[in-house]
Amino acid sequence: MKAIILKEKGGPEKLRYEEVESPAPKAGEVLVKLKYAALNRRDVFITYGKYPGVKLPSILGSDGAGVIAAIGENVDNFKIGSEVVINPGLSWGEDDRISNSDFNVLGMPTDGTYAEYVVAPSENIFPKPEYLTWEEAAALPLAGLTAYRALISKGEVQKGETVVIPGIGGGVALYLLQMAVAKGANVFVTSSSDEKIERAKQLGALGGFNYRSENWVKQMRKTIGAADLIVDGVGGSGFNDLIYLAAQGGRIVTFGATNGPVSEFILPRIFFKDMDIRGTALGSPREFTQMLKFVNEHRLHPVIDRSFSLEQTVEAQLYMNNGNNFGKITLEID
Known part of the structure; x- marks a missing residue:
């Protein structure tokens, strides 16, 4: 062959x-x-x-x-x-x-x-x-399962919650967007591309912010309030911005680090918010079955x-x- x-x-x-x-x-x-x-x-x-x-x-x-x-x-x-x-x-x-x-x-x-x-x-x-x-x-398979576990099993997303998905455009991020919208969440995205943000809106995102813009983090926080759930596959120095965006008692689920390791955590920002940071990688066979059922029920493409x-x-x-x-x-x- x-x-x-x-x-x-x-x-x-x-x-x-x-x-x-x-x-x-x-x-x-x-x-x-x-x-x-x-x-x-x-x-x-x-x-x-x-x-x-x-x-x-x-x-x-x-x-x-x-x-x-x-x-x-x-x-x-x-x-x-x-x-x-x-x-x-x-x-x-x-x-x-x-x-x-x-x-x-x-x-x-x-x-x-x-x-x-x-x-x-x-x-x-x-x-x-x-x-x-x-x-x-x-x-x-791989991206769909990763997204399902991160958003639903680990992230425990609920209808009406504010969800942030950094770096929209990759396979997992787009499944996260579609699944979160299907769950009734209010989804916002970030990207360095205004075109990608507009395309994300066509898939159900309520808005997006270009992280190359000056003061984008403060503008995002002012516009959307605080995020109940952030699902991140980017990592890098921008991870600290996600901690700033998270709500009291909020959750961050991390599944990747395309921008490399996080250089410095400011720990008080985490414990004073009583927030959770959860890691995840792929998912179990049972979650794969659940993911396929979810995709079928909502006819996601x-x-x-x-x-x-x-x-x-x-x-x-x-x-x-x-x-x-x-x-x-x-x-x-x-």
């Missing part, structure tokens, strides 16, 4: 489009012939070696949707030809609060979805939402920015790395 394989660190340019041996499912596994895959920031970080436990060579890619092509022994809940999506979280465990010590994510060290075929445990295979296209279905062919994966990762996308970036495989 054709696949995109990373054999050495050094950025997206190190990815190679090659012929590799097709995998075969073992007991408890299924083989999926992929229609589409989708990119995540995780994939780009791995190419630079900026991800924990990088093991090479690996076929990258956590997101994918396709048709079951073969079934291993002891699999009786699927049949060949079933249309499916893949939960990329492997070996989470039985405790929804935390993952097992051997938890990992499809696409390194386990070979992933930048390929014509992928093998996964049957417990990670779920029916594709019928109303979604193949491309939309492939764009859903992933926002797709642009699609590339599998052969164009290097170009696709470089495009993601420039940060101008609004929505998910996908790879057409079939």
Whole structure:
């Protein structure tokens, strides 16, 4: 089969489009012939070696949707030809609060979805939402699950609450926006792009603030009041601004740090507000089931920015790395 394989660190340019041996499912596994895959920031970080436990060579890619092509022994809940999506979280465990010590994510060290075929445990295979296209279905799993857990499981969002989503435009942030609107929250966003803010309003945001503008934090606080819930994947020095924006007893849920570590916490701002800062990463199989149910009930459609062919994966990762996308970036495989 054709696949995109990373054999050495050094950025997206190190990815190679090659012929590799097709995998075969073992007991408890299924083989999926992929229609589409989708990119995540995780994939780009791995190419630079900026991800924990990088093991090479690996076929990258956590997101994918396709048709079951073969079934291993002891699999009786699927049949060949079933249309499916893949939960990329492997070996989470039985405790929804935390993952097992051997938890990992499809696409390194386990070979992933930048390929014509992928093998996964049957417990990670779920029916594709019928109303979604193949491309939309492939764009859903990792970012959709991350957003669901951050907003609903950890964030405990309630109808009527004020929710802030920094850095609108990425896959998780856009799912957060759509899910929060579906829950009846009052959602505000930030971005360095006025165009992205306007597009977020079309998806239900009540307003947005450009963080390159002078005094934007004070202006935001004056306009929206204080935020009951902030869900952040940006991190960096701007995290202290989010603490300023948070309400008394408010919550901040953090799921990423694309801008790097937070340089300095001013602790009194946290404890005098009686606020919570909660961390989250991906989610459990039960939450994946809940996420799919939520998406189906509210008929949410992933926002797709642009699609590339599998052969164009290097170009696709470089495009993601420039940060101008609004929505998910996908790879057409079939």
